[in-house]
Amino acid sequence: MKRTVFGVVAAVLLAAAASAAQTPSAKQTRPYKAPRTADGQPDLQGFWTNSTYTPLERPDGVTKAIYTPEEAEAAIKLAVQRESAQTEPGTTADVHYDFSQFGLDRSQSLFVRNLRTSLIVDPPNGKIPPLTEEGKRRTAQRAEDAKKLGGRWDSAESNQLDDRCLIMAGPGPPMMDAAYNSNYQIVQPPGVVMILTEMIHDVRIVTLDGRPQPDAKVRQWMGVSRGRWEGETLVVETTNFNGKNPFRGSDENMKVIERFTRLSDDTIEYKFTIDDPTMWTRPWSAESAMKKTVGPIFEHACHEGNFGLYNTLVGARLEEKRQAEEALKKGSK
Amino acid sequence: MRNRLLIGTTLALMAGWLLPVLTRVAAQAPASPAYRAPRTPDGKPNLNGIWQTMNTANWNIEPHPAGPSPARELGAAGAVPAGLGIVDGGEIPYLPAARKKQQENYANRLKLDPEIKCYLPGVPRATYQGMPFQIIQSTKHIMLIHEFAGAVRTIYMTDQTEAPADSWMGWSNGRWEGETLVVDTKGFNDLSWLDRAGNFHSDALHVVERFTPRSAETITYDVTLEDSKVFSRPWKMSMPLYKHVERNAQILEFRCVEFVEDLLYGHLRKQPAK
Numbered sequence: 001m002k003r004t005v006f007g008v009v010a011a012v013l014l015a016a017a018a019s020a021a022q023t024p025s026a027k028q029t030r031p032y033k034a035p036r037t038a039d040g041q042p043d044l045q046g047f048w049t050n051s052t053y054t055p056l057e058r059p060d061g062v063t064k065a066i067y068t069p070e071e072a073e074a075a076i077k078l079a080v081q082r083e084s085a086q087t088e089p090g091t092t093a094d095v096h097y098d099f100s101q102f103g104l105d106r107s108q109s110l111f112v113r114n115l116r117t118s119l120i121v122d123p124p125n126g127k128i129p130p131l132t133e134e135g136k137r138r139t140a141q142r143a144e145d146a147k148k149l150g151g152r153w154d155s156a157e158s159n160q161l162d163d164r165c166l167i168m169a170g171p172g173p174p175m176m177d178a179a180y181n182s183n184y185q186i187v188q189p190p191g192v193v194m195i196l197t198e199m200i201h202d203v204r205i206v207t208l209d210g211r212p213q214p215d216a217k218v219r220q221w222m223g224v225s226r227g228r229w230e231g232e233t234l235v236v237e238t239t240n241f242n243g244k245n246p247f248r249g250s251d252e253n254m255k256v257i258e259r260f261t262r263l264s265d266d267t268i269e270y271k272f273t274i275d276d277p278t279m280w281t282r283p284w285s286a287e288s289a290m291k292k293t294v295g296p297i298f299e300h301a302c303h304e305g306n307f308g309l310y311n312t313l314v315g316a317r318l319e320e321k322r323q324a325e326e327a328l329k330k331g332s333k
Numbered sequence: 334m335r336n337r338l339l340i341g342t343t344l345a346l347m348a349g350w351l352l353p354v355l356t357r358v359a360a361q362a363p364a365s366p367a368y369r370a371p372r373t374p375d376g377k378p379n380l381n382g383i384w385q386t387m388n389t390a391n392w393n394i395e396p397h398p399a400g401p402s403p404a405r406e407l408g409a410a411g412a413v414p415a416g417l418g419i420v421d422g423g424e425i426p427y428l429p430a431a432r433k434k435q436q437e438n439y440a441n442r443l444k445l446d447p448e449i450k451c452y453l454p455g456v457p458r459a460t461y462q463g464m465p466f467q468i469i470q471s472t473k474h475i476m477l478i479h480e481f482a483g484a485v486r487t488i489y490m491t492d493q494t495e496a497p498a499d500s501w502m503g504w505s506n507g508r509w510e511g512e513t514l515v516v517d518t519k520g521f522n523d524l525s526w527l528d529r530a531g532n533f534h535s536d537a538l539h540v541v542e543r544f545t546p547r548s549a550e551t552i553t554y555d556v557t558l559e560d561s562k563v564f565s566r567p568w569k570m571s572m573p574l575y576k577h578v579e580r581n582a583q584i585l586e587f588r589c590v591e592f593v594e595d596l597l598y599g600h601l602r603k604q605p606a607k
Binding site for chain 2: 155157220224310320
């Protein structure tokens with residue numbers, strides 16, 4: 001418990017130091033006060049993106065927490081190149097549509113620039129902390145269970161969650177860059193903050209009326225979120241996860257604490273702390289931002305148009321048939 | 334004998350007189366003109382809350398008797414409850430070919446109903462599909478968040494445009510007419526249905542919904558549907574919406590994709606080697 005408090009304090013201090021390094025102009029003037037909604041809440045409404053090239057964990061070989069502006073630019077340039085790299089025509093990898101051609105790679109839209117080398121600010125090494133003994137056991141068990149389901153193309157159920165149109169990286173919590181279309185809309189009537197994620201139209205309705213979490217038997221993919229205002233900051237606590245969409249190896253006991261603070265007209269600071277004592281030896285925290293973008297959010301009817309899943313399964317069965325026939329031919333020779 | 338005949342005739346007469354009256358009352362559910370809804374901080378009628386219909390329209394929006402379950406295993410639990418219908422005048426004014434298509438849809442509903450496949454429900458079906466939905470009301474945008482499949486509608490109150498593309502839930506622009514929220518929706522695809530009975534529309538569908546608060550915990554929901562490819566004239570439906578008053582009411586996840594994968598893709602599962 002003490003460690004949790006220490007971790008959070010350390011994260012806040014580090015984050016403060018880092019944002020000072022990152023946005024000096026915002027810190028020189030007096031603190032920004034967000035516009036208010038009609039009922040007096042700090043107004044977070046509008047369209048936002050958290051698209052970023054900054055990785056969650058610090059890359060191996062990088063030892064500092066904050067890049068110089070030149071180093072940050074170089075890192076982004078490298079990431080852009082990697083992202084828009086062309087696949088070789090005629091290979092399996094080339095079957096996927098071209099991200100850069102359809103404007104889906106991050107560099108063709110607004111993305112959040114950051115001098116950080118990682119979104120993780122605590123532990124100070126920018127890495128997810130070590131697993132507990134129970135965490136190691138559960139991770140091994142999960143791999144074992146996945147193996148039993150078979151290979152990726154053996155069935156719909158053995159494929160990835162995003163290919164199945166079940167859930168993507170955007171809604172979280174924590175809300176992460178979704179590789180493309182990392183767009184959100186926030187609407188705030190009295191007593192509620194609604195966050196719509198473009199990817200698979202996932203909605204979080206954060207209640208602000210102090211109600212308790214539901215019974216532990218009520219478990220959801222996105223958990224259940226309860227929020228409160230602490231001055232200019234919206235604090236959201238989420239529990240009751242079902243554990244089916246592990247965040248970097250988390251489990252159903254994960255508690256996510258998010259902090260949304262509007263730093264300027266076009267920026268919301270977004271911090272989160274992951275507390276999952278079953279899995280990790282200590283809580284860990286990250287910091288990112290949401291930049292104001294333009295609407296509207298389009299309907300992402302993912303499952304309804306999921307020809308990809310259907311066609312890859314058909315393809316895999318045809319390939320098996322072809323191989324079986326070939327083997328039979330060889331055997332008869 | 335004479336008495337019985339007399340009673341019978343009287344009853345028949347009464348029924349003949351009463352039924353249309355009852356139907357009309359049910360169909361129109363007129364909002365008390367005296368009712369003035371509480372206001373949001375920006376002075377508009379406050380529709381915020383979690384709402385749900387209380388009828389059997391999702392089984393069939395036209396009047397219908399009770400019937401057996403379309404899936405045998407579900408027995409009485411899956412059987413169709415009767416309904417007085419929500420269509421003004423009782424019958425949808427289909428073009429002749431469209432009525433035939435509806436009947437084909439009905440006959441093949443287990444294979445064709447998009448609801449069974451966990452597809453976005455379309456409009457207005459999302460409203461009376463039977464699960465709750467939450468109205469999130471702000472000055473610029475009014476969001477309708479449906480529990481079924483997590484379907485979302487954005488109603489643009491200020492920054493209004495034409496539909497940029499066809500979609501399942503359409504493109505909605507809204508305005509206030511006194512106590513009433515009027516929502517104009519176009520830009521539909523032709524893939525959603527109006528109920529489980531195969532009632533349908535085309536991509537020419539134009540829906541106008543009117544949400545009128547009639548008490549603190551009810552809204553009168555009137556809808557006009559126009560679709561020249563399917564219907565011979567515009568027609569109306571009407572029903573009340575009821576507010577959830579439980580203190581802990583909230584929209585929960587119904588991520589039904591997971592529940593239909595075996596149904597949709599099970600035949601493509603890898604078979605164990607022989």
